[in-house]
Amino acid sequence: MQTIHQRFQIxxxxxxxxxxxxxxxxNPLLKDFFSNYKDQxxxxxxxxxxxxxxxxxxxxxxxxxxxxxxxQVQDIALAKDIIFVPxxxxxxxDPALFEKLCKAVDIYGIDRHSFVVGIGGGAVLDxxxxxxxxxxxxxxxxxxxxxxxxxxxxxxxxxxxxxFHGKKxxxxxxxxxxxxxxxLTFLRSLEDRDWRGGISEAIKVALIKDAGFFTWMEENAxxxxxxxxxxxxxxxxxxxxxxxxxxxxxxxFEFGSSRPLDFGHWAAHKLEYLTNFEVRxxxxxxxxIALDCVYAVQIxxxxxxxxxxxLDLLTKLGFDLYHPKLAENDxxxxxxxxxxxxxxxxxxxxxxxxxxxxxxxxxxxxxxDIIAKSVDYLETATLATPEKIS
Amino acid sequence: MQTIHQRFQIxxxxxxxxxxxxxxxxNPLLKDFFSNYKDQxxxxxxxxxxxxxxxxxxxxxxxxxxxxxxxQVQDIALAKDIIFVPxxxxxxxDPALFEKLCKAVDIYGIDRHSFVVGIGGGAVLDxxxxxxxxxxxxxxxxxxxxxxxxxxxxxxxxxxxxxFHGKKxxxxxxxxxxxxxxxLTFLRSLEDRDWRGGISEAIKVALIKDAGFFTWMEENAxxxxxxxxxxxxxxxxxxxxxxxxxxxxxxxFEFGSSRPLDFGHWAAHKLEYLTNFEVRxxxxxxxxIALDCVYAVQIxxxxxxxxxxxLDLLTKLGFDLYHPKLAENDxxxxxxxxxxxxxxxxxxxxxxxxxxxxxxxxxxxxxxDIIAKSVDYLETATLATPEKIS
Ligand SMILES: NC(=O)c1ccc[n+]([C@@H]2O[C@H](COP(=O)([O-])OP(=O)(O)OC[C@H]3O[C@@H](n4cnc5c(N)ncnc54)[C@H](O)[C@@H]3O)[C@@H](O)[C@H]2O)c1
Ligand SMILES: NC(=O)c1ccc[n+]([C@@H]2O[C@H](COP(=O)([O-])OP(=O)(O)OC[C@H]3O[C@@H](n4cnc5c(N)ncnc54)[C@H](O)[C@@H]3O)[C@@H](O)[C@H]2O)c1
Ligand SMILES: [Zn+2]
Ligand SMILES: [Zn+2]
Numbered sequence: 001m002q003t004i005h006q007r008f009q010i011x012x013x014x015x016x017x018x019x020x021x022x023x024x025x026x027n028p029l030l031k032d033f034f035s036n037y038k039d040q041x042x043x044x045x046x047x048x049x050x051x052x053x054x055x056x057x058x059x060x061x062x063x064x065x066x067x068x069x070x071x072q073v074q075d076i077a078l079a080k081d082i083i084f085v086p087x088x089x090x091x092x093x094d095p096a097l098f099e100k101l102c103k104a105v106d107i108y109g110i111d112r113h114s115f116v117v118g119i120g121g122g123a124v125l126d127x128x129x130x131x132x133x134x135x136x137x138x139x140x141x142x143x144x145x146x147x148x149x150x151x152x153x154x155x156x157x158x159x160x161x162x163x164f165h166g167k168k169x170x171x172x173x174x175x176x177x178x179x180x181x182x183x184l185t186f187l188r189s190l191e192d193r194d195w196r197g198g199i200s201e202a203i204k205v206a207l208i209k210d211a212g213f214f215t216w217m218e219e220n221a222x223x224x225x226x227x228x229x230x231x232x233x234x235x236x237x238x239x240x241x242x243x244x245x246x247x248x249x250x251x252x253f254e255f256g257s258s259r260p261l262d263f264g265h266w267a268a269h270k271l272e273y274l275t276n277f278e279v280r281x282x283x284x285x286x287x288x289i290a291l292d293c294v295y296a297v298q299i300x301x302x303x304x305x306x307x308x309x310x311l312d313l314l315t316k317l318g319f320d321l322y323h324p325k326l327a328e329n330d331x332x333x334x335x336x337x338x339x340x341x342x343x344x345x346x347x348x349x350x351x352x353x354x355x356x357x358x359x360x361x362x363x364x365x366x367x368x369d370i371i372a373k374s375v376d377y378l379e380t381a382t383l384a385t386p387e388k389i390s
Numbered sequence: 391m392q393t394i395h396q397r398f399q400i401x402x403x404x405x406x407x408x409x410x411x412x413x414x415x416x417n418p419l420l421k422d423f424f425s426n427y428k429d430q431x432x433x434x435x436x437x438x439x440x441x442x443x444x445x446x447x448x449x450x451x452x453x454x455x456x457x458x459x460x461x462q463v464q465d466i467a468l469a470k471d472i473i474f475v476p477x478x479x480x481x482x483x484d485p486a487l488f489e490k491l492c493k494a495v496d497i498y499g500i501d502r503h504s505f506v507v508g509i510g511g512g513a514v515l516d517x518x519x520x521x522x523x524x525x526x527x528x529x530x531x532x533x534x535x536x537x538x539x540x541x542x543x544x545x546x547x548x549x550x551x552x553x554f555h556g557k558k559x560x561x562x563x564x565x566x567x568x569x570x571x572x573x574l575t576f577l578r579s580l581e582d583r584d585w586r587g588g589i590s591e592a593i594k595v596a597l598i599k600d601a602g603f604f605t606w607m608e609e610n611a612x613x614x615x616x617x618x619x620x621x622x623x624x625x626x627x628x629x630x631x632x633x634x635x636x637x638x639x640x641x642x643f644e645f646g647s648s649r650p651l652d653f654g655h656w657a658a659h660k661l662e663y664l665t666n667f668e669v670r671x672x673x674x675x676x677x678x679i680a681l682d683c684v685y686a687v688q689i690x691x692x693x694x695x696x697x698x699x700x701l702d703l704l705t706k707l708g709f710d711l712y713h714p715k716l717a718e719n720d721x722x723x724x725x726x727x728x729x730x731x732x733x734x735x736x737x738x739x740x741x742x743x744x745x746x747x748x749x750x751x752x753x754x755x756x757x758x759d760i761i762a763k764s765v766d767y768l769e770t771a772t773l774a775t776p777e778k779i780s
Pocket of ligand 4: 543591655671675
């Protein structure tokens with residue numbers, strides 16, 4: 001019998017909107033978006049899931065959402081309850097929360113033409129996105145990211161996931177949202193560390209792709225530290241744009257082994273785990289970038305002057321460059337992260353390193369001794385100013 | 391800030407191979423397939439998961455697989471254990487089995503460039519496919535279907551899933567395999583009811599798309615009943631081809647509300663549940679087809695002569711046309727299935743009915759009283775030959 005050859009393409013599109021005061025009665029953005037989904041013959045619904053850590057700072061949120069839907073979005077029936085989940089990594093560690101969301105999809109009769117709306121940080125969006133992606137084989141997802149990191153990176157991308165038996169993002173899918181709404185005003189309530197945290201993803205993408213953007217951050221470091229919203233709006237937009245461009249231009253569902261946007265991430269993921277998530281993703285990425293840049297200098301790939309600019313910017317922004325867990329167990333714990341990173345990506349170990357600011361280059365192995373030396377370097381660097389170390 | 395518009399396409403392709411004695415040393419098919427995946431720099435692995443109901447009839451299977459990999463497929467490292475899971479719907483009902491497979495992916499170090507190989511009936515393949523699709527956000531899946539239904543329908547398609555809190559296929563994804571291997575000899579050990587069961591999916595697709603194929607089945611009914619392998623090979627190939635063509639030509643990931651291939655399925659899904667899966671999927675589909683064809687006659691859409699041909703073929707093949715659970719609770723239980731079907735598909739209720747043999751047509755409502763009458767009709771029909779009823 002003749003072999004059957006099957007072949008087809010799936011097209012995805014979505015928009016990332018930038019706004020302020022998304023749920024104010026006079027903000028038409030969400031209403032206009034939903035008006036594209038007016039249909040005859042059936043009622044679409046929306047189930048809203050909110051990050052408690054965000055909600056705690058926005059006491060009128062629940063009422064604002066309900067009023068907005070009631071007065072502005074008549075065509076979509078809002079589920080009668082809004083679901084709250086704990087914020088941060090805890091949301092991805094507890095399988096009961098995943099179950100709770102799937103059950104909510106069932107209880108409120110959310111079907112594949114209805115919407116799940118996730119509001120929160122990257123962790124909650126990863127959880128909500130995963131539950132939406134596998135319930136009924138995929139419900140339309142709207143992401144409303146409320147941290148810098150989720151507005152400029154995770155929220156605009158195509159991935160979701162939860163942790164499983166101690167493995168970060170072990171369960172997940174590639175599932176683009178149907179829309180992303182970035183509200184600048186939502187960032188006001190962020191702790192400084194989360195305001196800062198997401199900047200490391202912008203540094204990451206600037207370092208491997210856009211020296212001009214890196215320079216812009218150097219020039220605007222003080223503004224960013226002082227929580228200047230205009231500067232942050234620019235940073236988020238540019239970073240989001242670079243992420244979406246990269247995804248569309250490359251390998252959106254990561255069938256290959258190359259993941260340039262994971263620059264600085266192999267050590268970051270491990271450090272998050274080793275610290276039981278006390279070091280948050282963005283903070284860990286800053287350290288991961290620092291480590292891999294020191295490594296690149298050690299192997300003669302990157303100029304020291306570039307390294308100093310990088311460590312300097314990270315320091316100015318308030319990032320730690322070192323954590324004692326990096327050195328634990330003779331650095332073996334950290335180095336195990338390399339193998340785990342390879343396993344999660346699959347295929348050949350592929351690590352992005354830096355040739356110069358604005359240009360990354362992929363390598364396929366890292367030397368254990370040089371990793372160890374790089375860790376030592378960063379330990380010492382935190383005791384002095386970067387300029388004094390060679 | 392300007393809205394970012396994101397857009398990209400993902401291409402999928404895979405082949406469905408037809409063979410005999412897949413794991414015989416002199417069958418090069420699998421070896422040749424894997425030789426496309428020779429890479430420098432890393433080791434791909436394969437984790438094999440087998441349906442116990444199938445394995446029980448194939449005592450040398452484990453050894454055959456191990457020997458085949460050892461002598462033929464040097465480039466792929468077979469995980470040291472083969473995983474066995476119970477066959478049938480039980481595999482989709484027990485969340486612990488899903489967990490077990492995800493853990494196995496972790497334990498045996500199966501990454502996104504390695505393979506999970508599922509061998510079994512449609513239920514086991516749905517479970518294995520789901521676990522593979524969400525572990526590490528998607529591991530390459532090879533399906534080796536061992537029932538008629540999985541060889542001609544579920545195994546060649548793009549869906550997977552498990553049941554969740556009593557809802558069939560509530561959790562799942564759209565995730566094509568990288569290859570499907572249909573081995574005719576694997577079907578020899580099937581119980582008659584499973585040999586027969588999958589034929590209902592061929593009848594389904596013939597009825598809505600290909601009158602000629604329906605006629606072929608009428609002409610070959612006796613052969614099919616007598617387990618003629620040549621006839622079955624043709625039936626499976628034609629049915630698989632119609633399924634893959636439909637998927638590629640239409641809406642592979644079912645973004646719309648239309649699901650022609652679910653002809654006969656709304657009642658079938660409900661009946662499976664109402665009977666606690668004692669009635670199997672293919673058997674339930676036969677009854678679902680019968681019911682919807684009677685319905686179509688009742689509303690004057692389908693000619694009675696066509697109905698008789700359909701009921702006659704189903705009967706000749708040994709299918710029941712009725713089950714007492716259809717009538718339970720004044721048929722309300724059955725009718726609830728209509729709403730659940732709509733919810734799972736999402737959007738507007740869309741049901742495929744038959745205009746004539748070879749031509750389906752979609753409708754957007756079914757009348758409760760006429761459903762009830764159609765059930766009564768089938769109840770009576772089972773007490774007489776179809777020809778005697780009007
Ligand atoms: N899917 C992806 O592509 C991707 C990419 C990068 C990171 N991530 C994931 O994102 C997560 C990190 O996300 P994050 O940095 O947004 O942190 P987070 O989601 O862990 O949130 C940090 C804390 O801020 C709180 N919070 C959220 N919004 C707030 C607000 N506006 N005001 C006050 N508090 C607020 C949360 O409740 C939480 O306690 C990690 O799990 C990481 O793995 C995913
Ligand atoms: N994913 C899809 O697109 C799709 C489409 C249609 C049906 N399905 C699903 O497929 C399932 C039904 O699959 P099925 O009809 O293959 O039945 P099944 O998987 O339930 O298997 C029936 C029985 O046959 C046994 N078995 C399997 N192969 C055998 C062999 N060669 N010899 C002897 N015994 C064998 C199994 O252990 C089981 O006990 C349902 O769960 C249904 O929902 C999925
Ligand atoms: Zn990141
Ligand atoms: Zn079916």
